[in-house]
Amino acid sequence: MSFAGMPNMLDGKVIMVTGASSGIGAAAARLFVERGxxxxxxxxxxxRLTALVKEIADAGGRASASAGDVTSADDVRRAVATAVDTYGRLDGAFNNAGWATAGSLIHETDDSVFDQIVDTNLRGVWNCVKHQVPAMLAxxxxxxxxxxxxxxxxATGAIAPYVAAKHAVIGLTKAAAAEYGERGIRxxxxxxxxxxxELMEEVLAATPSLAEPFTSRSLQKRMAAPVxxxxxxxxxxxxxxxxVTGAPVPVDGGWTAA
Structure with a gap:
């Protein structure tokens, strides 16, 4: 990793990234620092967070870790406080933490699975937005x-709790954009x-038959790299x-365009 000569589109911004220990979140943390x-x-x-922060620091970037679970409001509050107390402000947030599991039909899905998926994918975003907004308003x-x-x-079959949670994330996103658009928060x-x-690899290991539909639904006939x-x-x-605010922005290889 080297930050020399990289575009500085995020120069000077302090950004919180959740789900940063692997996958898209880790890729985003590295990229954001590369961009300033x-x-x-x-x-x-x-x-994993400790290793990522060290990697960034060794390359000349600035990063801090705040270990926690987005389903805990206290953990989220602590991460926001880390940004404000350490760097003086919070300019951006990438609320990326999520979880899914190999699917089953609705009548075969245990309520505990529904609760876990909705808690992580929806309540986690709710907790983050709720506690990030005051710091950004300030x-x-x-x-x-x-x-x-x-x-x-x-809809994708056999993952109804995940479909429900991610539909709700888009609704929450639009609602938050409407509430704070005039106050400078997009x-x-x-x-x-x-x-x-890694999560996708776990899903495919549990249900190998999903590899073909995941690939074929993209107009590019491939999966994305996290970066x-x-x-x-x-x-x-x-x-x-x-x-740009209140928008569900497709980064899906054309999946939802077909």
């Missing part, structure tokens, strides 16, 4: 990017298609997207 940002990374795995504004999914726009969602993350999703998040966190 300081990051506060949050995830449950402290060891600083004069900011940009929040929530990770949704193609499952937030179209809120958008990434409609993410199949991406080769491709991170690039979209970086743009939405930057001033280059200053007139």
């Amino acid at each position: 940002a300081t990051v506060v990374v949050m995830a449950r795995r402290q060891d 600083g004069g504004g900011g940009s929040i990017v929530n990770t949704a999914s193609t499952a937030g726009l179209v 809120v958008n969602a990434l409609v993410v298609g199949a991406t080769l993350t 491709e999703v991170a690039e979209a998040a970086a743009w939405l966190c930057s001033d280059a997207s200053s007139f």
Whole structure:
């Protein structure tokens, strides 16, 4: 990793990234720093966060870790406080933490699975937005990017709790954009298609038959690399997207266009 000569579209911004211990979140943390940002990374795995912060620092960037679970309001509050107390403000947030499991039909799905999926994917975003907004208002504004999914726009069989949660993330994103648009905070969602993350590898290991439909539904007939999703998040966190808010932005290889 080297930050020399990279575009500085996020220069000087302090950005919180959740789900940063792997996959899209880790890729975003690295990319944001390359683009000039300081990051506060949050995830449950402290060891991974420590390694990521060291990697960034060794390359000349600035990062702090705040281990925690987005389903805990106290953990989220602590991460926001880390940004404000350490760097003086919070300019952006990429609320990327999420979880899914191999699917089953609604009548075969245990309520505990529904609760876990909705808690992580929806309540986690709710907790983040709720506690990030006051810090951004105090600083004069900011940009929040929530990770949704193609499952937030179209149904995919046998993962009803995930579909419900990601549809709700898009609704929450629009509601937050409407509430804070005149107060300088933009809120958008990434409609993410199949991406080769550790979570995806776990899903495919449990249900190998999903590999073909995940690939074939993309008009490019492939899955995304995590950094491709991170690039979209970086743009939405930057001033280059200053007139974009309340939008579900597809980063799905054309999945929802077909």
